[in-house]
Amino acid sequence: MNINWYPGHMKKSLDKIRESLKMVDIVAEIVDARIPISSRNPVINDILKDFPRLIIFNKVDMADPKETKKWISHFQSQNIPVVEFNSITDKKTDKIYQKARALLHEKFERNKGKDITSDLINMMVVGIPNVGKSTIINNVSKRRGTKVGNKPGVTRVNQWIKTDSNILLLDTPGVLWPKLDTPDQGQSLAFTGAIKDENLDLENLTFNLIRLISQRHPEMLKERYGVDSNQETIEIMDAIGRKVGAISRGNEIDYYKLAVLFLDDFRKLRIGRISLERVEDIPADVK
Ligand SMILES: Nc1nc2c(ncn2[C@@H]2O[C@H](COP(=O)(O)OP(=O)(O)OP(=O)(O)O)[C@@H](O)[C@H]2O)c(=O)[nH]1
Ligand SMILES: [Mg+2]
Numbered sequence: 001m002n003i004n005w006y007p008g009h010m011k012k013s014l015d016k017i018r019e020s021l022k023m024v025d026i027v028a029e030i031v032d033a034r035i036p037i038s039s040r041n042p043v044i045n046d047i048l049k050d051f052p053r054l055i056i057f058n059k060v061d062m063a064d065p066k067e068t069k070k071w072i073s074h075f076q077s078q079n080i081p082v083v084e085f086n087s088i089t090d091k092k093t094d095k096i097y098q099k100a101r102a103l104l105h106e107k108f109e110r111n112k113g114k115d116i117t118s119d120l121i122n123m124m125v126v127g128i129p130n131v132g133k134s135t136i137i138n139n140v141s142k143r144r145g146t147k148v149g150n151k152p153g154v155t156r157v158n159q160w161i162k163t164d165s166n167i168l169l170l171d172t173p174g175v176l177w178p179k180l181d182t183p184d185q186g187q188s189l190a191f192t193g194a195i196k197d198e199n200l201d202l203e204n205l206t207f208n209l210i211r212l213i214s215q216r217h218p219e220m221l222k223e224r225y226g227v228d229s230n231q232e233t234i235e236i237m238d239a240i241g242r243k244v245g246a247i248s249r250g251n252e253i254d255y256y257k258l259a260v261l262f263l264d265d266f267r268k269l270r271i272g273r274i275s276l277e278r279v280e281d282i283p284a285d286v287k
Contacts, residue, residue: 030127067275126174133173202259
């Protein structure tokens, strides 16, 4: 898969994350609940070391609830705190605040009764592209008035976003980039739309996605496309192509059109809640 993450960009964003750590109490690492391996980058562990951190499992509405449960237990068994989130509908940060507060209890003990801001938690959000950082920040923010310091000639000050709870969010999220150790990880990111489609072989990608869904959730293909998964993947693909009208003039299957339609169905949750990565799929060296 031909994907370029520009080294210059990476360095810049990592420097920014490091710089921002000075201003925050805790970091929230946003992860796509459907691909908890591929939507992380281990480099964040190197940067944060012992810095307080929690993982927000976002897009849980798109993932298989059974698998999400297993993932949460998995992370908890490694002492990594996780909060489940659907940033489209969850407009409250209460559960994030509670978790963060528990993690920062020492700070709170120290500051107890000192001043009125002692209940506030300054938080930075980090995550790979498309994982939902902006949606979370926009949905939980209680913005009032216009930003100051955002005009030309005025030094850009860091903006803090007030939320419904005592969390203050740093307005510029830290962008990580995905780490592609295996071709599967690149593919998982591509399925979810985290990699620009222009860079991808969509027909091939769709073939692989149809194969995966036909093996794990044949009932979903039956339900949406009336297709029997008990046949070769290419036959399933053709049957879906005919069903969605991805046919060229010569009455052949138009695989590109099929790919565009099928990926759109998948990404808009019309096929079903599918966890692409499962706990049992974790490569031994990643565990
Ligand atoms: N169903 C669902 N969709 C979500 C959720 N969170 C985000 N999205 C969608 O995912 C897409 C990407 O969300 P963004 O908030 O733009 O992601 P981002 O991390 O800010 O992306 P970059 O700015 O590219 O780094 C958007 O289409 C959102 O509507 C969620 O919890 N559930
Ligand atoms: Mg964004």
